[in-house]
Amino acid sequence: MPNHWRTWALDYGLYVVFALLLLILSQMSPYFFTVSNLLNIGSQVAMIAVVAIGMTMVILMGEIDLSVGSVAALAGAITAGLIHALPSEWPMGLWLAFSITTGMLIGIVAGLVNGLFVVWGGIPSFIVTLGALSIGRGLVLLYTGGRPIFGFGDAFGKISWGHLGPVPLPIVIMLSLYLLAWLFLCKTQLGRYIYAIGANKEAVELAGVNYRRIKIGIFALAGAFSGLAGIMLTARLDSAQPTAAVGWELDVIAAVVLGGASLYGGRGTVAKTLVGAFILQLISNGLNLLEVQAYWQQIAKGSIILAALLVERILRGRR
Amino acid sequence: MKTSDQIPSAPLAEIRGISKRFGGVVALDQVNLTIRPGEVIGLVGDNGAGKSTLIKILSGAYLPDQGEILFEGQSVQIRNPRSSKDLGIETVYQDLALVDTLDVPGNIFLGREIVKFGFGPLRVLDKSQMAREAENILQRLGISLESLQAEVGLLSGGQRQSVAISRAILTEPKLIILDEPTAALAVMEVGHVLELVHNLREHNIGLVFISHVLQEVFEVADRIVVLRKGRKVADLVKEEASIDLVVNYMVGKIEEKKTHA
Numbered sequence: 001m002p003n004h005w006r007t008w009a010l011d012y013g014l015y016v017v018f019a020l021l022l023l024i025l026s027q028m029s030p031y032f033f034t035v036s037n038l039l040n041i042g043s044q045v046a047m048i049a050v051v052a053i054g055m056t057m058v059i060l061m062g063e064i065d066l067s068v069g070s071v072a073a074l075a076g077a078i079t080a081g082l083i084h085a086l087p088s089e090w091p092m093g094l095w096l097a098f099s100i101t102t103g104m105l106i107g108i109v110a111g112l113v114n115g116l117f118v119v120w121g122g123i124p125s126f127i128v129t130l131g132a133l134s135i136g137r138g139l140v141l142l143y144t145g146g147r148p149i150f151g152f153g154d155a156f157g158k159i160s161w162g163h164l165g166p167v168p169l170p171i172v173i174m175l176s177l178y179l180l181a182w183l184f185l186c187k188t189q190l191g192r193y194i195y196a197i198g199a200n201k202e203a204v205e206l207a208g209v210n211y212r213r214i215k216i217g218i219f220a221l222a223g224a225f226s227g228l229a230g231i232m233l234t235a236r237l238d239s240a241q242p243t244a245a246v247g248w249e250l251d252v253i254a255a256v257v258l259g260g261a262s263l264y265g266g267r268g269t270v271a272k273t274l275v276g277a278f279i280l281q282l283i284s285n286g287l288n289l290l291e292v293q294a295y296w297q298q299i300a301k302g303s304i305i306l307a308a309l310l311v312e313r314i315l316r317g318r319r
Numbered sequence: 320m321k322t323s324d325q326i327p328s329a330p331l332a333e334i335r336g337i338s339k340r341f342g343g344v345v346a347l348d349q350v351n352l353t354i355r356p357g358e359v360i361g362l363v364g365d366n367g368a369g370k371s372t373l374i375k376i377l378s379g380a381y382l383p384d385q386g387e388i389l390f391e392g393q394s395v396q397i398r399n400p401r402s403s404k405d406l407g408i409e410t411v412y413q414d415l416a417l418v419d420t421l422d423v424p425g426n427i428f429l430g431r432e433i434v435k436f437g438f439g440p441l442r443v444l445d446k447s448q449m450a451r452e453a454e455n456i457l458q459r460l461g462i463s464l465e466s467l468q469a470e471v472g473l474l475s476g477g478q479r480q481s482v483a484i485s486r487a488i489l490t491e492p493k494l495i496i497l498d499e500p501t502a503a504l505a506v507m508e509v510g511h512v513l514e515l516v517h518n519l520r521e522h523n524i525g526l527v528f529i530s531h532v533l534q535e536v537f538e539v540a541d542r543i544v545v546l547r548k549g550r551k552v553a554d555l556v557k558e559e560a561s562i563d564l565v566v567n568y569m570v571g572k573i574e575e576k577k578t579h580a
Contacts, residue, residue: 189432189442196418196429203416207430208401266420 006315013315014260017308018275021282029289037285039168043160045281046170047072047229047236049274051248052255053181054111054222056273059256060185061215062198062265063118063125065222069248070136071110072230073240077140079103079231080149080240083156096156100231107227108220110136115219119212125219133249141242150239160236170232174274177225181270194218198265254305255280260312329392331356331493331525332377332408337386339372339549346372348549349386354494359516359526361540361557363533365569368546370529374496377527378410379403391493407493411483413502419472423464424453426471427486456485460518477508484515494525501535513539533562545569 026033051068058065082099086092110132117128162169185191196204197211204211229248234240259276261268283304287297334352338345347369354360364370375381377388379400388395390406397403403410417426428449434442450467457464462481464474471482480500487495497516501509516539519526530536536543543560545553545568553560553568567573 184441187443189434189444190440192421192425192432192444195420196425199418199420200416203418203429206400206412206416208404209430266418 006317010260010312010315013311014258014272014275014279018279018282021279021286025282025286025289028286032285032289035166039166039171041278041281041285042171042174043168043236045277046174047232048248048251048255048281049174049277050177050229050232051226051252052259052273052277053177053270054218054225055252055256056259056261056268056270057181057185057194057218058125058222059253059261059263060194060198060265060268061218062201062263063215063219064129064253064263065111065114065125065219065226066129066249067110067114067132067136068222068226068229068252069245070133070140071107071223071226072233072245072248073140073242074110074136074143074230075103075107075227076230076234076244077143077149077240077242078106080152080234081143083152084149092153092155100159103231104224104227107223107225107230109223111220111223111226112216114223115216118219119215137246140244144240144242146242148239148241150237152235152238157235157238160232170236173228173232178270178274185270190214195266198262198267200266251280254301258305258308328355328357330354330389331391333389334373334377335387335389337373337376337383337388339369339376339381339383345549347376347383350546350549350551352544352551352554354525354527356493356525357520357523358542359520359528359540361536361543362527362529362546363531363536363543363565363569364546367548368569369549370546371498372549373546374410374498374527374529377403377408377494377496404490404492407490408496409487409490409492409494410496411480411487411498411500413498417471417479417483417486420470422470423457423467423474423482424449426482427453427456427489429486431489453485456489457481460485460488460515462515475508476504477511480504480508480512481515484512484519488519488522488524492524494527495519496527496529498529499531500528501530501532509535533565536565537562547571 031037051072055065055068079099079102082102083096086095114125114129114132117123118125121128158169160170164172185194193204193209193211193214197214201211230245233244255277256268256273257263257276258279259268259272259274261273280301283301284297287300292300330353332354334350337347337350339347350369350373362370362373372381376383377397379397379402382398388397395406397406418429421429424446433445433448433452435445436443453467460481462485464478464481471479474482484500500512504512513535516526516528528536528539537557540557543553543555543557543565544551545565547569552574553565555565
């Protein structure tokens with residue numbers, strides 16, 4: 001295959017697959033291309049997509065974060081618990097803001113701890129965040145006593161059920177964060193260092209840049225995204241489940257990798273991660289429309305991810 | 320520049336009696352070396368002769384156990400890579416220390432990006448300015464690359480070396496250390512890099528050129544310094560040296576003789 005075809009396929013293949021999926025799904029079901037179905041897909045994908053922003057940055061640095069689901073659940077549960085503990089002298093709105101901020105801070109602290117263990121502890125992020133996955137889930141179970149916390153009223157639910165004009169708020173949140181992340185990664189010095197750290201951190205260090213601080217900061221930022229997504233999930237379900245967000249890490253990593261980011265670091269974009277997240281959601285949606293049994297859906301999803309990576313591998317050659 | 324051959328200018332750097340031990344191993348033993356501006360020093364020696372230790376002391380990776388370094392007549396302490404750079408010493412490492420996934424200007428300006436404006440830690444890159452200045456530097460060095468937007472990972476070894484050298488001269492340093500700049504190159508490309516070294520000398524920069532290939536050293540160096548087992552065993556003006564002579568010093572067939580330091 002000529003070289004420029006390969007390059008083209010690597011650069012745009014993902015969008016072609018996305019377009020094909022839209023085409024196939026619209027042929028399969030008359031309901032697919034309705035505004036309400038598309039907005040619904042957008043709202044469903046928003047949480048995974050938000051977490052995937054942080055994951056993209058972590059993977060760009062050549063690291064991984066397996067703790068995102070547990071951190072999301074912890075942030076969601078603590079926010080939920082706080083909302084229920086509304087002190088009588090506080091106005092509702094202010095207390096909600098405080099609860100949500102605290103939930104996000106929990107995410108940031110968790111990410112910070114991950115980053116410190118990876119950078120100063122010198123432990124591979126795979127192991128650190130595997131530990132954090134387990135500890136985080138344990139904390140969620142302890143905090144909730146294994147029982148869901150539910151019922152928060154309409155104001156909090158707006159995070160996931162409100163609209164800005166015709167557009168559901170989760171979609172607004174997701175798209176604005178993607179825009180900011182894109183500007184950050186493509187236009188700023190720090191964004192450039194994130195790529196450079198993943199590709200050759202020794203070169204970054206010899207250039208006089210303190211890459212350790214950047215790494216810790218990005219783990220913390222990824223924690224913030226997980227925290228936010230956990231709060232969105234709690235608002236969407238009007239309940240913080242002890243088993244909320246179990247397995248998110250797999251969906252999120254799948255979205256990032258499907259978007260073409262290299263697990264070795266230094267290569268990938270948030271725009272493609274977003275497309276990756278949508279493709280996964282569309283596959284679920286399509287299989288639902290086809291009334292495929294849930295067990296088969298899992299098998300299909302996994303196979304598609306493996307096939308996509310194999311194709312990419314072949315296109316890239318041995319590099 | 321021509322006059323610098325006849326009238327010795329004031330030394331740029333003087334290394335006096337530098338020693339370095341690693342445990343029981345003496346890596347450098349009382350080494351003296353003088354580097355003048357516009358002069359290329361070919362530093363040669365067998366593996367383990369102390370070449371890398373010496374340049375790592377100059378680039379701030381190691382601290383010497385003994386001895387003194389004078390830079391432009393002042394006694395200096397080179398404690399880390401930053402303080403070496405601050406003095407005006409740039410090192411082009413053997414593995415080049417390039418970021419393969421960044422483009423050419425991205426690599427040349429790594430760590431010293433030009434920014435348009437910033438909000439706290441968020442600084443917005445001025446990519447077009449960096450591209451223009453990168454082009455200028457490449458032109459000044461007589462380097463032509465097809466596209467500056469190419470990822471440097473896709474460039475040839477010689478082109479990568481050019482980028483690494485451009486990166487080194489960005490800050491207009493006074494001394495450049497080239498550690499085996501031709502080691503990973505195709506034969507065709509070696510000539511380009513040697514030409515580049517010639518061009519650098521025209522800028523009145525002091526150069527230390529390390530190589531295993533004596534032909535190359537003879538092609539670019541004004542003086543040839545031979546290290547053997549951590550000692551300086553010869554310091555020869557190129558005209559009075561020959562490859563055979565240098566090899567004999569390197570392998571110890573001729574013992575150390577006192578030469579001008």
